[in-house]
Amino acid sequence: MKDQQLVRGLVLIAIALGFGIPSSTYQVGTFSRAGPGLFPLLISGVVGSIGLVMLIRSRLEKSPPLTFKVKNILIVLAALVGFVVIAEHFKVALAVVYLVFVASLAGSDYSIRRNLKICVVLFAFAYAFHAFLGLSLSLF
């Protein structure tokens, strides 16, 4: 596995470049009359330097390895994206069922009966939000 400190430094530098390069194309202006690009450019400079310090430190000292488990985050993201797609094109109720059944794949055990129970509870919540708090998300 990759060194955590090293990856952290690289991610920070990537973020700094991601914000720094576009902001240098905006009007930078002078310090006395700052343009829209000045402040983000400064801040991304600092973030980039912190990233560099971390890169250097990763050569000097040992840091814990990076542990990145892909499975759970992918399941959760799939559940969320699917929820939006189904809620927009079909019914919200269907989206809730999808969310529960897909998301619980990431859990330690899988039980269809429990999932159905959760759906019923969530329906009740969604109905209550719609009816009493004026949320404009109707189940059907």
Add this chain to the structure above:
Amino acid sequence: MEVLHNLAFGFEHALTLQNLMYCAIGCVVGTLVGLLPGLGPLSTISLLLPLTYSIPTGGALIMLAGIYYGAQYGDSVSAITMKIPHASSIVACIDGYQMTLNGRTGLALFSAGVSSFIGGTVAIVVLSTLAPLLGELAFLFGPADYCALMLLGFLCVSFVTTGGHMLNGLAMALIGVLLGTIGTDVNSGAQRFTFDQPFLADGVGLISVALGCFGIAEIVKNLDNRSQFTPFSGKIHLLPTWAEFKRIIPSALRGSTVGSLLGLLPGGGPTLAQFGAYALEKRFSKHREEIGKGAIEGVAGQAAADEAAARTSFIPLMSIGIPENAVMALMLAAFIVKGIQPGPNMIGQHPDLFWGLVASMWIGNCFLLILNVPMVRYLLSVFKIPYAALFPSILFFCCIGTFSVNNNLDDIYITAVFGLLGYIFLRLDLEPAPLILGFILGPMLEENFRRALLLSRGNFATFVSRPISATLVALMAAFVIWQIVAYVRQTRVSVAA
């Protein structure tokens, strides 16, 4: 006497039936959600923040405050009974859980409850006297001073939340600032980092960032860890003997004082206060040899400090307008959504809100004491819900919360993106709390930074020539130097070893 008059005025506003209800709901819901494993005050507030959008201003703020200290209390309960360490209740795990092992759970919970009440009461006295005074002081603050104060806040929060890896926290705060620049620049009207996407023109929504980082990322982290908690099933005998009760009071008073003070500092708040109070008890308590082995003092002192700091940390927010930690940053966002700019003018312009909120804190205190302490055994039954059933529901509430801000389902995509980002950050050991603070303060920081330089005609000396900002900059420099020295020493030791 003016304070008493003001407090009476506040109680008049807080004691309406509606506001009482909001306060009670906030306390109970906050405690319940705070009890759940993996949900600390930050996640609880981010989850429940959208719910308050449809409530009138005064009630919404009262409810949010209730949610906050309710969550704080719920956290300490789960720490005492099951040693579930949240960021905000690490100290409660030490003696509190030890007492549970000794079969004295009820006593620990009672001490925590009573001490919280004492801490909260002391803090309210501090709050109602100090906030107006500090508000006067805030009129002296210029743009450069605000800048320096915010930067000092970033440094302190980074230090406190990351447990010494300050650079990680600082990077997160600054990434937050960068995320805050997305959207239309207020001064020039230029679009920044929007990639010509209209939905980014107003910037990224706070709720998306907060729910992504504290809701979704935390859920996935808990799923990865697969930690199963066995629900607490022991007997709870709440009432102490008179001798035990007498031991609570002095510790609670000491804790309240320390907590009130530490709650005021930039980066301060409950976590710092608990450690401070615990250290104090270890040194000055009559029973100091018992601390660490399940002493009442070890629970009482930190619980009082915890609640006291949770309340006094409102002072910088409401009098100067600068939140000192991530929770207060979320509160600031809630104020702004309601069209109120906290700051020196707030007490004058919205006395009903300010004093109502202060009074409601004391009422919330009473609710916690009379409602939650006796009910604690019933509240604990939330642990019977398995996590596998809980997290799909939390995901659903994240969706609902995101949707409710703009009534737009597409916002959930943004939340999902921040969930992924938040997860990557967590895996890289980058704490998301400073990011939220940076994100909310970012626009204010930029505005004041540009204004300060405009006034000084581009001369950076303005940051060290004004007395307030010079002091703050000196503090920052001292802090940074101290960190570097500590780092060099530490590496030397490890090289030598």
